[in-house]
Amino acid sequence: MHQIIDGKKISAKIKEEVKAEVALLKEKGISVGLAVVLVGEDPASKVYVGNKKKACEALGIASFEYLLPESTSEDELLALVEKLNADKAVDGILVQLPLPSHLDEKKVINAISPDKDVDAFHPVNVGKIMIGNYTFAPCTPAGIIELIERSGISIEGKSCVVIGRSNIVGKPMSMLLLHKNATVTICHSRTKDLSDVVRGADIVVAAVGRAKFVTADMVKDGAVVIDVGINRMADGKLCGDVDFESVAPKCSYITPVPGGVGPMTIAMLMKNTVAAAKNKI
Ligand code: GUN
Numbered sequence: 046m047h048q049i050i051d052g053k054k055i056s057a058k059i060k061e062e063v064k065a066e067v068a069l070l071k072e073k074g075i076s077v078g079l080a081v082v083l084v085g086e087d088p089a090s091k092v093y094v095g096n097k098k099k100a101c102e103a104l105g106i107a108s109f110e111y112l113l114p115e116s117t118s119e120d121e122l123l124a125l126v127e128k129l130n131a132d133k134a135v136d137g138i139l140v141q142l143p144l145p146s147h148l149d150e151k152k153v154i155n156a157i158s159p160d161k162d163v164d165a166f167h168p169v170n171v172g173k174i175m176i177g178n179y180t181f182a183p184c185t186p187a188g189i190i191e192l193i194e195r196s197g198i199s200i201e202g203k204s205c206v207v208i209g210r211s212n213i214v215g216k217p218m219s220m221l222l223l224h225k226n227a228t229v230t231i232c233h234s235r236t237k238d239l240s241d242v243v244r245g246a247d248i249v250v251a252a253v254g255r256a257k258f259v260t261a262d263m264v265k266d267g268a269v270v271i272d273v274g275i276n277r278m279a280d281g282k283l284c285g286d287v288d289f290e291s292v293a294p295k296c297s298y299i300t301p302v303p304g305g306v307g308p309m310t311i312a313m314l315m316k317n318t319v320a321a322a323k324n325k326i
Contacts, residue, residue: 047296048196050271052305055195056188056312060104063315067105070322077322078107079137079163079314080129084122085115085145094141100311106318109135119148123156130158136325137163137318160324163317165217174217177224180324181317186218188309189250189271190225196298198248198269200225206243208232208259208286209252214273218250239263251286261291270299273306 067077079101083094094110101108111125122140129135138161144150154162159169165181173179182190193200205227209215219229227248232239243249243263251259252273264270274286285302293299300306 047293048298049293050192050196050298050300050305052188052192052300052308055192056308058195059191059309059312060100060315063312063319064104066319070319071105075322075326076107076134077105077136077319078109078134079139079318080109080111080132080135081139081141082111082113082122082125082129083141084113084117084148087143090141090143096311097139097314100315101318104315106315107134115145117145117148119152122148122153126153126156130156130161135161136321137161137314139164139314161321163314163321165317166213171212171217174220177220180320182221182313183213183217184310184313184317185214185273185306186221187316188313189218189273189306190221191313192271192300192306192309193248193269198298200227200248203227203247204230204245205248205250206230206232206246207250207252208239208243209250209254209273211252214252218252222248222250253286255286256284257286257288259287259292261288261295264292264295266295267297268295270296271306272300272302274302275307 081094081097083090098108098110129138138157140153154166157167159167162170163181165183170181205222207215207219210231210233219231222229230242232242240263244265248269250271256276270287270292272285272287276284278284283303
């Protein structure tokens with residue numbers, strides 16, 4: 046029998062823990078603040094930014110929201126980042142991606158102080174993750190580690206296959222699993238015999254961005270399957286990178302979409318913001 050890993054429940058528990066930590070810091074006279082910057086009118090980004098603000102308010106974290114017009118110049122955005130870098134009330138800075146095409150994402154990420162980079166996208170933080178000495182891990186991979194460990198699954202010594210090599214999920218995910226003493230394989234679009242590789246995995250993390258990419262024949266009996274995909278189907282429903290219906294009966298544990306990895310991202314963002322506040326003490 047497979048068990049469903051409940052991301053809503055686990056993220057709610059983490060948020061409770063963060064709320065308690067924020068309250069403790071407040072008693073010591075330390076405030077916690079997150080600045081979120083959105084440039085333009087992308088509807089999905091607006092929803093994400095709104096959710097981040099709500100989460101901050103629920104946990105006692107001060108939220109500073111900057112909703113900038115599409116016409117914002119790179120110099121204006123960089124000036125805001127500089128201002129936030131210097132602001133003592135701001136512990137974390139998140140610039141919502143993707144940015145409009147006239148703005149250079151790399152340049153903007155590089156301008157954020159690594160100490161306030163709660164996304165862990167700055168090259169300094171990426172390097173720290175590589176050597177295993179870090180304050181922030183990117184929210185989605187860090188959330189996946191929490192999902193696995195809080196479900197009582199041991200990672201050490203396991204064969205883990207990560208499908209996808211993005212800078213936001215695949216690459217840092219592989220590093221975090223490696224730091225937990227897993228044997229890690231990264232698969233991508235040029236991988237030969239991908240199905241055979243995935244079939245050898247005790248833990249599969251699917252982050253390909255293709256609906257129902259992982260099918261039952263690719264998964265070994267008793268595997269743990271983590272689905273990072275969020276694909277919108279023609280009927281408007283959300284679907285993961287895993288063909289849940291056929292794969293679930295073969296698994297020991299599996300995450301659903303929605304309600305698996307998704308809810309963890311904001312919880313980990315809140316956790317990183319508190320870590321940044323503690324770091325300044
Ligand atoms: N856009 C989609 N996901 C993310 C994220 O985790 N961080 C940022 N900054 N932008 C995003």
